[in-house]
Amino acid sequence: MIMGHKIELVPTHEQETYFRKACGTARFAYNWGLARWNELHAAGETPNALSLKKELNAIKSEQFPWMYEVTKCAPEAALADLGRAFDNYFRDLHKQGGRRARRPQFKKKGRCRDRFYVSNDQFMVEGQKIRLPHIGFIPMREGLRFQGRILGATVSREADRWFVAVQVDVEETPVKRKSQAPVGIDLGVAHAATLSSGKHYDAPKSLAKHLKKLRRLSRSLSRKEKDSRNREKAKMQLSRLHRRIANIRRDWAHRLTTNLTRKYGLIALEDLAVGNLMHNRHLARAIADVGLGELRHQLEYKAPMRGGQVVFVDRFFPSSKECRQCGSKNNVLTLADRTFVCPACGHTEDRDLHASRNILREGLRIIQTTQGPWGSHACGQVASTRRRRFASRLAEAGRAQARGKTPEESSGREHV
Numbered sequence: 001m002i003m004g005h006k007i008e009l010v011p012t013h014e015q016e017t018y019f020r021k022a023c024g025t026a027r028f029a030y031n032w033g034l035a036r037w038n039e040l041h042a043a044g045e046t047p048n049a050l051s052l053k054k055e056l057n058a059i060k061s062e063q064f065p066w067m068y069e070v071t072k073c074a075p076e077a078a079l080a081d082l083g084r085a086f087d088n089y090f091r092d093l094h095k096q097g098g099r100r101a102r103r104p105q106f107k108k109k110g111r112c113r114d115r116f117y118v119s120n121d122q123f124m125v126e127g128q129k130i131r132l133p134h135i136g137f138i139p140m141r142e143g144l145r146f147q148g149r150i151l152g153a154t155v156s157r158e159a160d161r162w163f164v165a166v167q168v169d170v171e172e173t174p175v176k177r178k179s180q181a182p183v184g185i186d187l188g189v190a191h192a193a194t195l196s197s198g199k200h201y202d203a204p205k206s207l208a209k210h211l212k213k214l215r216r217l218s219r220s221l222s223r224k225e226k227d228s229r230n231r232e233k234a235k236m237q238l239s240r241l242h243r244r245i246a247n248i249r250r251d252w253a254h255r256l257t258t259n260l261t262r263k264y265g266l267i268a269l270e271d272l273a274v275g276n277l278m279h280n281r282h283l284a285r286a287i288a289d290v291g292l293g294e295l296r297h298q299l300e301y302k303a304p305m306r307g308g309q310v311v312f313v314d315r316f317f318p319s320s321k322e323c324r325q326c327g328s329k330n331n332v333l334t335l336a337d338r339t340f341v342c343p344a345c346g347h348t349e350d351r352d353l354h355a356s357r358n359i360l361r362e363g364l365r366i367i368q369t370t371q372g373p374w375g376s377h378a379c380g381q382v383a384s385t386r387r388r389r390f391a392s393r394l395a396e397a398g399r400a401q402a403r404g405k406t407p408e409e410s411s412g413r414e415h416v
């Protein structure tokens, strides 16, 4: 399993200058590759990331000698990025509906993310320091949390701070769980997460709280004169606020998903089309604020890490509309109705709670059909095989006894 750990760096001025140079080199290489790609394509050729890399390497020392001032990974990875972007674009070219990858665009300074890649042979992590080519050791705010084979690292800038994201291939070890308790979770807007146990969690409404400030800052930015120093200042303030909002949200999401995956062995979720929901203008801000897609993603990777499992319930499964008591559909229910009332049997329940319990039931049904009844095995897949073996040995012993032999004799016979 590949895990990324993003750590803040504490560079000196000199090191920061190097970072900016490397980001600029990566951006330049990307734009150079894109321009070359378009040229070659117009000439009827089919370029790829590798051919562009060879071409760039051949002319680098003559035309762009300054590229040697930073790690060679910066331009190389940028071209690899470009190749992937084109792959995605061509993959989606004839796709019907849904989101399609856009054709790669030129990157503009200040309009794109400043980042560059470093491959694993070019850097070294030592405690709370990382060693990068040309500039030596840079202190990190914390040590690397994952153990395993280091694959690579990406240095990036967020407002006025620098981060390194280290990718580590972590060996998966089967985790024994104490609890196999299943839970259904309804992710929503009124409450970020409603559990079938009756508990619900709300996101810190960081965006709502900071929205006023965000509006004020954007307004003040738009009033500043172009290319002025004050404009630069306002821009930095705005991006700092964006980062702060994102941090609060991410921190909350991580704490919630860690708790849930520790507590529950099976988590049933609705396979929400977050992308589709975002098209609804009224919901978009609330959903983005809670970060539903992020919650889902975190549950999905954290559950297996702790020996648990996530099961997705089909998004067309009527979790909120079908009465869980009598099964009749309540088609008059709208998003504004906070309470579910069944027109057939009169069952009344909080809308989200009702949905989460329906999701749990449907999740358990899916597990039942694919893996057998949930909870019949004590410790996930590993234990279930062991138990099957034990059961077959019991059965064998039973048959042996029926034939008048002791189990020991019969199991001895098995090995012959």
Ligand SMILES: [Zn+2]
Residues within 6 Å of the ligand: 323, 324, 325, 326, 327, 328, 342, 343, 344, 345, 346, 347
């Ligand atoms: Zn009913």
